[in-house]
Amino acid sequence: MEIKVISKEIIKPSSPTPPHLGKFTLSIFDQFVPLVYCPLLFFYSCRNDNLKIEDKLAKLKDSLSKTLTRFYPLAGRIKDQRTVDCNDEGVLYVVAQVNHEMYNFLEAPNSRTLTHLVIPYQPICEGPPELVPQLTIQVNLFACGGMAIGLCVLHKIIDAYTVTSFVKSWAALARGTCDHVDKEELVYDRNLVPSLFPPNERLVYDAQASFWSSTSMTDAEDPRRFVFDATAISSLKAKARSEQVPNPTRTEAVISFVWKSALKASRLLYSSQKQSVVFSAINLRSRLSPPLPDRSIGNVVLRGVAHYTTTTTAEMELQHLVGLLRQSVAKVDSDYINKLKGETGHEEFRKRREELAKIYSEIPPNFMFEASSALNMGFYEGNFGWGKPVWFGEASLSEKMNKNSILLVEAPNADDVEVWITLNKHQMGIVEKDPEFLSYATPNPPIISNKDPKI
Secondary structure, X not given: OOEEEEEEEEEXXXXXXOHHHOEEEOOHHHHOOOOEXXXXXXXXXXXXXXXXHHHXXXXXXXXXXXXXXXXXXXXXXXXXXXXXXXXXXXXXXXEEEEOOOOHHHHOOOOHHHXXXXXXXXXXXXXXXXXXXXXXXXXXXXXXXXXXXXXXXXXXXXXXXXXXXXXXXXXXXXXXXXOOOOOHHHHOOOOOHHHHHOOOOOOOOOOHHHHHHHHHOOOOEOOOEEEEEOHHHHHHHHHHHOOOOOOOOOHHHHHHHHXXXXXXXXXXXXOOOOOEEEEEEEEEOHHHOOOOOOOOOOEOOEEEEEEEEEOOOOOOOOHHHHHHHHHHHHHOOOHHHHHHHOOOOXXXXXXXXXXXXXXXXXXXXXXXXXXXXXXXXXXXXXXXXXXXXXXXXXXXXXXXXXXXXXXXXXXXXXXXXEEEEEEOEHHHHXXXXXXXXXXXXXXXXXXXXXXXXXXX
16 A cells, blocks of 8 residues: 655644643643544545645645634643643644545455554654644545545543544634634633643652553454444344333443443353443533533543442343443532542542552453443534545554454444444454344445445
């Protein structure tokens, strides 16, 4: 595969950040996030598109610069464990020519192959963070005329909601449909989250070391893509209903079903282990009073802990796992969130770290799973003026990053759900041949082919 870099440059905000906005304070949530990159890809066809590629590239650059003025912390550099220097150093922007058709990537998406369409190629921040862009963008031009925009975002102050808001704003500016909004308003109150959840200056914590030691696997497969269509989701939701959870969501039903399938594989391979845990990402923005808008920058996310334990070796019931998942989220209520606030909240965070350390010591890695949902975030709203994406996906930067994980993302058909599952090769070998699992999940169906008119 040949990918030729046509241009590489730093894009800076269209207007300088005022001195009084020159510092962005991290929250304690951000302190616990390692310096790792998250790679995202948006694919666009050239069907019914009369814009010249030169015009598209000019729109992307101009609107990106304007968007950085609004999301000004992303154009800065991480100064230390408490601060981002909003110095307008900018983001890395690359344009590349790909000597393949777009369908070569989308007939059977492979996370490792998709890696070629994003920069950097390493999962962790290389070099001093104060010298490294928090955002890199690679615009890939395919031989067929299609385009893929690859983003690599440094997770330190950027979570999924921040990324979605950034892409929507960038796309709206490119289309010319986004009115001027003052940068302080668009980024919301830059001091609100750290004032509620202030950083702990005395915190002695190596987020990088903790990340690798607690979750990485040496024999992990690359993430595998499965699609649950609307019929399968409806059937799972019906099967998951119980007196405790009479109205399971599609997120609860699908995550619990994948958890059940992966746990069954782990038991067959390793032991009749009677404990398992799913850590789920819970967005706190809507749970605060008053709620924060999705555009607020930072990792405003807490991990829920769904802890399965039994005294028997009987097969897990889907209803029970859904109930555990629902309970783990319900525990993060307003009372609990209030315990995390302020300087006194640092003690609660210390207790959480001790509880997690206890789980890591008691439960084998192959029985712990990370789950997150990127449903209903609007990734397919990223229309820059030449149509919505034909597909949104994620790449895999390194096998060292892989861990037992379940990621739900939006599908081109809004009623379907794509699930990217990472397990070790032995677990995956069982799951992807499990008749019950395959009765609901379709392994990596094509998005487009060389005969598809969408390209």
